[in-house]
Amino acid sequence: MAKSLLLISRQAPWSGPGAREALDIVLAGGAFDLPIGVLFLDDGVLQLAPGQQPAALQLKDLGANLQALSLFGVDELFACQVSLAQRGLDPAALNFDEVELLSAPQLAGIIDRYDQVITL
Numbered sequence: 001m002a003k004s005l006l007l008i009s010r011q012a013p014w015s016g017p018g019a020r021e022a023l024d025i026v027l028a029g030g031a032f033d034l035p036i037g038v039l040f041l042d043d044g045v046l047q048l049a050p051g052q053q054p055a056a057l058q059l060k061d062l063g064a065n066l067q068a069l070s071l072f073g074v075d076e077l078f079a080c081q082v083s084l085a086q087r088g089l090d091p092a093a094l095n096f097d098e099v100e101l102l103s104a105p106q107l108a109g110i111i112d113r114y115d116q117v118i119t120l
Contacts, residue, residue: 004035006114009044019047022120023065030072037076038069039110040099045083048094066096078102078110 007026011018022038029036040048047066069077077099084091084101091101102110111117 003115004037004113005029005116005118006037006039006111008039008041008111008117008119009047010042011120012043012046015043018120019044020065022118023069025118025120026069026074027065027072030069030074033073036074037078037110037114038074039102039107040077040079040083041107042080042083043087045079045087045089048079048096048099049089050093050095070098076100080104080107 007022007029009019009022011022013019022044026036026038069075075098077096079091079094079099079101081091081101082104084094
């Protein structure tokens, strides 16, 4: 049986290659039917924010990759409620309805549920 993988994305979409690399790993794992989940933590929750304009920074939009996650069998998406609140993001305004919001105590339980964890 394939081991499950949780990718913890902690990078803002415009702060460097970390956010894109995290999504590339997730999409590759999904293409191989690896049980995979994504946890958006710290500045990583900014990837879920609406109204981003990556072209202004001459960056590619990660939104299309995020929208494609379900096509690759990646249905377990999580976001830290504390990270959202610290960055002034309204959970109701996120680009993705299917993101499960987690309290700080719930984070450890989600991390323990997966066999492998990668943080970028």
